[in-house]
Amino acid sequence: MRVVVPLGNRKLTGVVWSIHTEKPEGYIAKSIEAVVDDRPVVTKSLTAMMSWMSSYYMCSIGDVVSAALPSGMKLASKTRILLNPDGGDESGLGDSATLLLDALHLRDGLNLKEVSDVLGSKYPQRVVRLLIDKGLAITEEELKEKYKAKKQVFVSIVKEVLEEEEVLSAELVRVEKKAPAQYRALIAYLELAPLGEEVLIKTLQKHADVTSAVIKKWVQKDVFNIVERDISRLAAYTGEIQALPTLSAPQSTAYSEIRTSLVQRKPVLLNGVTGSGKTEIYVHLIAEAIKAGQQALFLVPEIALTTQLITRLQKFFGDSIIVYHSRFNASERTEVWLKVLDEKKGALIVGPRSATFLPFSNLGLVIVDEEHESSYKQQDPAPRYNARDVAMWMSSTSKIPLVLGSATPSVETVYLSDEGKIARVNLTERYSGVMLPEIFAADLQKEHKQRSMRGGFSKLLREEMVAAFKNGKQVILFQNRRGYSPSWQCGACGDAVMCERCDIPLTYHKKGNGLHCHHCGYSVATPPVKCVACGSTSVTPKGLGTQRIEEELGELFPEIKVGRMDLDTTRSKNAHSKILEAFSNHELDVLVGTQMVSKGLDFQDVGLVGVMSADKMLTFPDFRSFERAYQMLTQVAGRSGRSTTRGKVVIQTFSPDHWVIKRVISGDHDKLVTHELRERETFGYPPYVRLIRISLRHSDEERVKRGADILALRLRQRFSAERVIGPDTPPLYRVNDLYHLQLLLKFERNISPEKYKATILEDLEDFSTDPRWKRLRVKVDVDPV
Numbered sequence: 001m002r003v004v005v006p007l008g009n010r011k012l013t014g015v016v017w018s019i020h021t022e023k024p025e026g027y028i029a030k031s032i033e034a035v036v037d038d039r040p041v042v043t044k045s046l047t048a049m050m051s052w053m054s055s056y057y058m059c060s061i062g063d064v065v066s067a068a069l070p071s072g073m074k075l076a077s078k079t080r081i082l083l084n085p086d087g088g089d090e091s092g093l094g095d096s097a098t099l100l101l102d103a104l105h106l107r108d109g110l111n112l113k114e115v116s117d118v119l120g121s122k123y124p125q126r127v128v129r130l131l132i133d134k135g136l137a138i139t140e141e142e143l144k145e146k147y148k149a150k151k152q153v154f155v156s157i158v159k160e161v162l163e164e165e166e167v168l169s170a171e172l173v174r175v176e177k178k179a180p181a182q183y184r185a186l187i188a189y190l191e192l193a194p195l196g197e198e199v200l201i202k203t204l205q206k207h208a209d210v211t212s213a214v215i216k217k218w219v220q221k222d223v224f225n226i227v228e229r230d231i232s233r234l235a236a237y238t239g240e241i242q243a244l245p246t247l248s249a250p251q252s253t254a255y256s257e258i259r260t261s262l263v264q265r266k267p268v269l270l271n272g273v274t275g276s277g278k279t280e281i282y283v284h285l286i287a288e289a290i291k292a293g294q295q296a297l298f299l300v301p302e303i304a305l306t307t308q309l310i311t312r313l314q315k316f317f318g319d320s321i322i323v324y325h326s327r328f329n330a331s332e333r334t335e336v337w338l339k340v341l342d343e344k345k346g347a348l349i350v351g352p353r354s355a356t357f358l359p360f361s362n363l364g365l366v367i368v369d370e371e372h373e374s375s376y377k378q379q380d381p382a383p384r385y386n387a388r389d390v391a392m393w394m395s396s397t398s399k400i401p402l403v404l405g406s407a408t409p410s411v412e413t414v415y416l417s418d419e420g421k422i423a424r425v426n427l428t429e430r431y432s433g434v435m436l437p438e439i440f441a442a443d444l445q446k447e448h449k450q451r452s453m454r455g456g457f458s459k460l461l462r463e464e465m466v467a468a469f470k471n472g473k474q475v476i477l478f479q480n481r482r483g484y485s486p487s488w489q490c491g492a493c494g495d496a497v498m499c500e501r502c503d504i505p506l507t508y509h510k511k512g513n514g515l516h517c518h519h520c521g522y523s524v525a526t527p528p529v530k531c532v533a534c535g536s537t538s539v540t541p542k543g544l545g546t547q548r549i550e551e552e553l554g555e556l557f558p559e560i561k562v563g564r565m566d567l568d569t570t571r572s573k574n575a576h577s578k579i580l581e582a583f584s585n586h587e588l589d590v591l592v593g594t595q596m597v598s599k600g601l602d603f604q605d606v607g608l609v610g611v612m613s614a615d616k617m618l619t620f621p622d623f624r625s626f627e628r629a630y631q632m633l634t635q636v637a638g639r640s641g642r643s644t645t646r647g648k649v650v651i652q653t654f655s656p657d658h659w660v661i662k663r664v665i666s667g668d669h670d671k672l673v674t675h676e677l678r679e680r681e682t683f684g685y686p687p688y689v690r691l692i693r694i695s696l697r698h699s700d701e702e703r704v705k706r707g708a709d710i711l712a713l714r715l716r717q718r719f720s721a722e723r724v725i726g727p728d729t730p731p732l733y734r735v736n737d738l739y740h741l742q743l744l745l746k747f748e749r750n751i752s753p754e755k756y757k758a759t760i761l762e763d764l765e766d767f768s769t770d771p772r773w774k775r776l777r778v779k780v781d782v783d784p785v
């Protein structure tokens with residue numbers, strides 16, 4: 001149960017973790033001020049999971065509990081800023097306000113200090129005030145329970161009045177002339193609810209065109225009853241429930257193989273090519289769990305991108321679906337929490353990584369869809385957990401049946417299946433019987449030489465687009481850069497306008513004609529007309545962002561309609577759905593977007609997918625970059641040709657002969673994994689070793705360097721030199737005026753993690769109590785992705 005406890009001069013919510021009678025030593029225990037709940041709101045299995053997460057991911061229990069509980073369930077003390085659950089006016093926000101709003105969306109409330117950090121400003125009050133004035137944020141001035149059930153008022157007619165026709169007509173005659181409003185109210189009610197049903201007071205008011213005072217007159221006369229009811233904020237399903245989908249022969253085989261493994265309590269990797277119909281198999285598994293009165297958890301990488309999936313699932317499970325949406329407000333999240341806790345019927349819970357924290361009472365199945373996705377890993381703040389690995393832990397400790405699904409499973413998961421720790425089931429054919437799309441590489445170097453490029457579009461891509469439009473097909477264009485162009489650059493000397501606080505070029509946004517930093521929110525109102533380095537005036541936007549692609553499309557194909565889906569066009573709650581609906585209804589011919597268009601979209605008429613530039617993915621300095629590039633390209637390619645005719649994909653690249661591109665074209669995921677496993681064994685990377693990354697940040701470059709060196713030295717003495725790599729500079733050395741350095745620790749899989757983690761924590765504790773490194777920010781990331 002939750003309790004209110006004093007901490008310093010603040011009052012906070014705590015969760016009772018254990019009850020004991022040992023008198024604490026070294027400090028005086030204070031009294032609990034209040035017990036919030038009338039029943040436990042956190043289950044035993046959840047506390048067990050949170051304890052494990054705290055030790056495995058090397059963070060405090062408090063960090064884990066804080067991440068788990070929806071902010072609506074946490075009592076706040078003064079000066080905490082929260083997203084307003086009722087939303088407000090998002091128009092005309094400046095960069096700082098947008099940045100803070102984004103941070104509030106991501107984190108469950110910030111105090112002023114944290115707001116300062118987010119904005120990189122000592123005086124954040126102005127920005128906070130702006131959000132409050134616009135109704136977007138709220139502060140909690142006093143200690144109070146934030147979550148209040150939403151109430152609605154219903155009107156119904158007193159049963160006796162309805163049954164006694166004479167009484168009713170007498171009342172009507174009496175008021176017809178004297179009180180026409182009352183007359184209208186009663187007539188309207190009888191029209192809306194001839195059998196005496198409950199009607200929303202607002203509906204009745206509107207229908208009769210009367211005020212609520214008029215309706216209350218009838219209440220005084222004992223003709224109407226009024227009741228106040230808690231209503232769910234979660235939209236109810238009103239459509240028809242369909243029979244479960246029929247499985248094709250390959251699906252049926254896969255399904256029974258999965259069942260066999262699950263019965264033996266062995267997790268399963270379902271490796272099915274894009275469009276192979278994994279969802280239908282999930283549906284059958286979920287239906288079984290629900291029938292047995294169990295809860296089924298369906299994890300998806302990013303809930304906002306899965307509206308299509310939820311619509312499909314609703315057709316089979318109706319109101320048994322509970323969606324835990326990352327964009328839900330505090331009250332909605334609390335409502336889901338309590339529903340999962342209290343509901344004893346079978347149910348399907350669909351949600352992103354945070355849904356693993358829900359207080360399940362009878363979990364009978366966990367599905368992790370697109371298990372390879374890095375969004376299952378939380379980056380900041382702690383706990384830096386990976387929901388897929390948490391699900392693996394749940395499965396191994398509580399024997400909960402687990403299915404990991406992917407068209408491009410992670411190297412780690414394939415390794416586990418090779419080791420026999422999880423079973424592997426393959427689906428190699430598309431559900432519709434349509435072949436996987438045909439993939440071509442457009443050689444950008446050659447096209448540039450032959451001068452056949454038009455802006456960012458190769459001749460090959462343009463020709464395929466023309467052909468697609470001619471056949472009435474739609475096109476998806478993928479470019480993982482938002483804005484107009486990634487830099488504002490000098491044509492003479494190559495100098496780009498950099499962020500003042502970070503080591504990256506500013507992105508040019510044509511809308512508003514400004515340069516913006518996507519990392520810290522710094523911006524320049526108008527781009528310079530002269531190069532600061534050489535004075536040349538040939539400064540122009542360089543490179544291709546989604547805005548520019550949209551603009552170039554207008555010039556190349558003036559007659560077609562283009563939609564864009566990226567962070568800039570999807571800030572409001574339902575923007576995703578609106579764009580996708582327009583595309584689905586053929587109001588748009590082309591959808592341009594960032595990685596948002598690569599996941600979970602299933603459109604019947606997409607005949608062509610264009611990848612505007614594949615090169616950046618292949619050169620990103622990370623041991624997973626080839627794996628990631630393969631996954632990303634295969635996922636986005638998989639959006640093409642899903643229903644009737646074979647789709648096409650054009651990948652634009654300067655290195656069409658790169659082995660990863662070739663593997664993508666031939667669809668040979670197994671060969672890619674074999675190659676990667678060999679490399680990782682040779683160079684000592686997961687799954688052959690376990691990684692822990694320690695990052696240090698400080699505004700003083702010298703201090704972070706010295707601190708990192710000393711910490712590295714100490715850790716080397718403890719664990720031997722070859723287990724400690726660095727300090728190294730990450731790809732972004734300076735962000736928001738903080739210098740970053742990182743150490744990478746490698747441990748063989750056969751060493752017990754508990755032991756070395758305890759040692760590392762001890763060392764970090766010592767390190768952080770040294771006054772020289774006091775203000776150095778240290779972050780520990782276990783199994784970084």
Ligand SMILES: [Zn+2]
Nearest residue numbers: 490493531534
């Ligand atoms: Zn220049």
Ligand SMILES: [Zn+2]
Nearest residue numbers: 499502517520
């Ligand atoms: Zn910046």
